Amino acid sequence: MKYTILLPICIVLALFSSAFSEEKETYFALHQDSQFLTLDHASMCEAIKDYTPHNEAVVFSTAIGKVSCFTSFDPVPRKTYIYHKWYYKDKLSTKKRLLLYPPRWSTYSSIQLRETDIGPWRVEIYDDKGKLLKILRFSITE
Amino acid sequence: MEMFLSSIASIRWQDIVDILLLSYILFRLYVIFRDTYAFRVIAGIAVLWIFQQFAISLGLILTSWALRGIMAVAALIIIIVFRNEIRNVLQGKNFQTFLWGFSHKGDLTPVEVIVKSINALSKKHIGALLVFPARDNPGDFVQPGIPWNGLLSGEMITSVFLNSSPVHDGAAIIQGTRISEVGVILPLSHRSDLPLRYGTRHRAALGLAEISDALILVVSEESGKVAAAKDADFTEITDDDVLVRILQKHAGSSEKAKWEIKKETLKLCAAALASFIFITSLWFSFSRGPDTFITLDTPVEYTTRASKLEIIDTSVNTVSLQLSGPETLIKAMRPEQVGVRLDLDKAVVGLNTFPITLDTIKLPPGIFLKKVTPPVVEATIDIATTKEIPLQADLTGKLPENLILTEIVTEPDKIAVTGGNLILEKISTIYSKKIDISDFSQSGKIEVEPLLNSISLRIAPGSPEKFSLSYIIKERVAAKEE
Numbered sequence: 121m122k123y124t125i126l127l128p129i130c131i132v133l134a135l136f137s138s139a140f141s142e143e144k145e146t147y148f149a150l151h152q153d154s155q156f157l158t159l160d161h162a163s164m165c166e167a168i169k170d171y172t173p174h175n176e177a178v179v180f181s182t183a184i185g186k187v188s189c190f191t192s193f194d195p196v197p198r199k200t201y202i203y204h205k206w207y208y209k210d211k212l213s214t215k216k217r218l219l220l221y222p223p224r225w226s227t228y229s230s231i232q233l234r235e236t237d238i239g240p241w242r243v244e245i246y247d248d249k250g251k252l253l254k255i256l257r258f259s260i261t262e
Numbered sequence: 263m264e265m266f267l268s269s270i271a272s273i274r275w276q277d278i279v280d281i282l283l284l285s286y287i288l289f290r291l292y293v294i295f296r297d298t299y300a301f302r303v304i305a306g307i308a309v310l311w312i313f314q315q316f317a318i319s320l321g322l323i324l325t326s327w328a329l330r331g332i333m334a335v336a337a338l339i340i341i342i343v344f345r346n347e348i349r350n351v352l353q354g355k356n357f358q359t360f361l362w363g364f365s366h367k368g369d370l371t372p373v374e375v376i377v378k379s380i381n382a383l384s385k386k387h388i389g390a391l392l393v394f395p396a397r398d399n400p401g402d403f404v405q406p407g408i409p410w411n412g413l414l415s416g417e418m419i420t421s422v423f424l425n426s427s428p429v430h431d432g433a434a435i436i437q438g439t440r441i442s443e444v445g446v447i448l449p450l451s452h453r454s455d456l457p458l459r460y461g462t463r464h465r466a467a468l469g470l471a472e473i474s475d476a477l478i479l480v481v482s483e484e485s486g487k488v489a490a491a492k493d494a495d496f497t498e499i500t501d502d503d504v505l506v507r508i509l510q511k512h513a514g515s516s517e518k519a520k521w522e523i524k525k526e527t528l529k530l531c532a533a534a535l536a537s538f539i540f541i542t543s544l545w546f547s548f549s550r551g552p553d554t555f556i557t558l559d560t561p562v563e564y565t566t567r568a569s570k571l572e573i574i575d576t577s578v579n580t581v582s583l584q585l586s587g588p589e590t591l592i593k594a595m596r597p598e599q600v601g602v603r604l605d606l607d608k609a610v611v612g613l614n615t616f617p618i619t620l621d622t623i624k625l626p627p628g629i630f631l632k633k634v635t636p637p638v639v640e641a642t643i644d645i646a647t648t649k650e651i652p653l654q655a656d657l658t659g660k661l662p663e664n665l666i667l668t669e670i671v672t673e674p675d676k677i678a679v680t681g682g683n684l685i686l687e688k689i690s691t692i693y694s695k696k697i698d699i700s701d702f703s704q705s706g707k708i709e710v711e712p713l714l715n716s717i718s719l720r721i722a723p724g725s726p727e728k729f730s731l732s733y734i735i736k737e738r739v740a741a742k743e744e
Contacts, residue, residue: 166666175739179657179667179699210690240656240693257670257691259657261699 157200157220157247161192164243164258168228178258182233189243189256194224202253203246204229209239233260276627281538281545288537293530294360297397298351300344307336350399372414372439373509377502379419380479380488389483390423391433391448391463394512396475400435400446403474407432407445414439423481433466433478449473459485460496467491477512479505547590548628554589555632557582558600562639566606570646572682572718573606577640581618584633591628599626609643611683616641644682648722651686652676653712655731656693659700667699669734677712677729678722685716694731707732 165173165188166180173190180187189204204216206229216229231237237260245254295301314329340348376392383390393400408429412418414436422444423430429445436442451468459482460468467478471491478491479499488499490508499505559580564573581602585592601624604616616622618634625631653672661667677692694710709728714720721727 175666177666177668178670179661181660183660209693210688238658240654240691242654242691255652257654259655261658262660 155195155197157193157196157202159191159245159253160194160224161190162245162254162256163190164188164256165190171226173228180233180258180260182235182238182260182262184233186230186232187258187260188228188230189245190226190228191218191245191254192224192226193220196220196222196225198222200248202227202248203244205244205246206231207242207244208237209241213241238262277545280627281542284545285534285538285541288541289534290360292533292537295348295351296533298344298347300340300347303336303340303344307333307340310336347399347402350402373506373513375414375416376419376436376479376509377505379416380481380499380505381502382416382420383423383481384486384488386420387483387486388420388423388425388481389430389463390419390479390481391467392419392479393433393435393446393448393470394477394479394509395435395437396477396512398474398476400470400474400476403449403470404433405447407435407443407447410434410441410444412441414441433470448478464489464491464496468494468496471495477508548588553586554592555584555586556592556595557584558597559583560597560600560602563601563603564606564641565603566609571606571609572644572646573641574644574682574684574718575642577638578636581639582635583623583631584635585625585629586632587629591626595626595629600624600629604639604641606641606643609641611643611645614641614643615639642684644684644718646680647683647686648678648680649686649689650676650678651689651692653729654691654693655710656696656713657699658696659698661699661702661735664738665703665735666738667702667733668736671732673730673732674726678725679714679719680722681716681719685718689719694729697731702733702735705732705734 163173163176164178164180166175166177166184167186168174168188168190173188176190189206191202191204193202199219199221201217201219204218206213206215214231218227218229220227229243240257240259242258243256244252245256246252292301295304310329310333314326314333317326317329380390380392393404418441419434421427422434422441432445433448434441434444435446448466449469450462450465451472453465453468456465456468461482461484463482464480467480467489468491470476471478472494475493480489480491481487482489488505490497490499490505492508492512497504497508499508559582561580562576562578583600583602585600587595602618602622603624604618604622606614616639618637618639620631623631623634653675655670655672657667679686679689679692692712692714695713697708697710708731710731711728712721
């Protein structure tokens with residue numbers, strides 16, 4: 121008789137406990153997602169050294185051989201990806217998909233420079249939803 | 263004959279109006295100028311022209327050349343020598359006379375009043391000179407007197423020629439029912455066969471009669487006798503009937519004058535017919551000659567009432583028109599008389615095809631279209647819009663090795679550009695004209711102009727033509743050795 125009374129109480133307690141823990145997880149997940157992916161820093165640079173942009177500039181000579189687009193995000197709420205779209209004179213030249221990991225992440229994309237690349241360029245930075253985050257404009261010269 | 267009949271059959275109503283209108287204009291010119299010396303010279307030039315054409319057809323080079331020279335001189339003479347006559351003719355006509363009126367020989371004169379006045383002057387031995395002009399303008403031959411323009415009456419005539427009047431020595435000009443001028447000095451005749459009883463007044467009357475078609479009545483101060491001078495002759499007036507007959511004849515109301523009016527009417531009819539025949543022959547020689555072909559490259563024009571439409575691109579700028587028509591009309595054709603005009607009112611945004619039909623081609627009368635190349639024109643139409651577009655500096659040259667250009671700021675950062683919507687949709691950046699950075703050594707600020715690559719683009723009103731560009735230059739950080 122004792123067990124017949126205790127069993128339903130245990131089941132109810134177990135269910136309540138289980139429901140509370142799920143709710144807690146959902147609450148934390150929701151709280152974490154409410155922090156938007158934020159672009160902390162973006163620049164064009166000659167090279168990346170020690171995970172930081174080296175010689176940030178807006179004009180690059182083809183003599184340096186390479187140009188990079190550095191982006192740093194803080195916070196990164198969840199694992200996601202972004203796009204670096206490289207345009208030469210309004211024409212899409214290349215599109216790079218880069219992964220981001222929480223809680224903060226820096227990443228970059230680069231292109232090799234040739235004589236035919238001389239002229240005005242821009243890099244458009246998009247999130248995984250296609251939202252434009254930033255445009256970086258620069259020139260490639262002799 | 264068959265060719266003639268076919269050309270008659272192809273006459274349009276516009277051609278008939280063309281011929282009739284020109285014939286009438288020619289006829290009116292004849293009516294207005296027929297009794298002038300200038301007209302006689304023009305008629306002479308026309309005869310010379312016929313001779314010249316004849317000489318050309320016979321290959322008489324020198325004769326045709328000489329005739330052409332004479333005609334050129336004669337044309338000059340008409341303008342210089344007869345300028346007064348032409349001016350008098352044109353000034354003396356009103357609108358009705360120019361378009362449809364006919365000038366009759368002289369105006370009706372109140373004969374009875376004149377006869378009574380002459381008798382009164384004659385009885386009182388009051389010397390008088392009365393001029394009755396016909397077709398010739400007396401102003402061309404006499405020294406002007408005092409304008410009077412008074413209604414004709416016996417008392418008025420007597421008062422003009424009384425010895426106490428300051429104008430009694432001159433002549434009075436009578437036109438219609440009015441005394442138009444008094445105290446007029448007439449030219450004297452130089453004839454040596456005149457009777458001795460004729461004094462200065464008679465010589466003056468004869469002088470004018472010799473050079474014009476006017477009738478002049480003279481009343482002798484000494485004898486009171488009356489004489490009429492006409493066409494270099496004197497007629498002694500013995501009684502009133504003679505004077506009445508002379509005045510009526512001069513005014514054109516006698517039987518002979520009536521016959522003359524009939525003769526004149528016939529002359530006018532003949533002139534009208536001659537004008538019609540002349541213009542018809544001229545028209546046929548111009549518009550029904552042997553056909554000649556010509557190919558003409560004509561620019562295509564576009565018209566629209568919608569000001570926002572813009573032409574972005576066209577398949578051709580000119581079309582080639584193969585035209586035919588009489589040689590004379592083809593040779594006389596000017597480029598501005600031919601045109602292709604396309605109406606854009608029914609055009610849609612994007613690619614449009616316009617067929618080139620007769621409705622879209624403007625041709626002078628008598629010229630016909632044989633072929634159009636190409637038969638259609640394709641045009642890309644767009645609607646004009648304004649868009650704000652980001653500016654970007656287009657840099658060239660090379661900075662010194664130790665320097666880097668770290669930042670560029672344009673002010674304003676966007677520019678409003680007007681142009682075709684289709685073009686603007688594809689443009690996301692407006693670049694500046696090339697900026698050489700080779701001489702840059704430190705941070706600074708410059709003014710630069712935007713570069714609009716398409717001719718259909720322009721900077722929107724209110725947007726600046728130039729923008730400022732601030733730049734920051736820093737020392738390059740040397741790369742660490744790894």
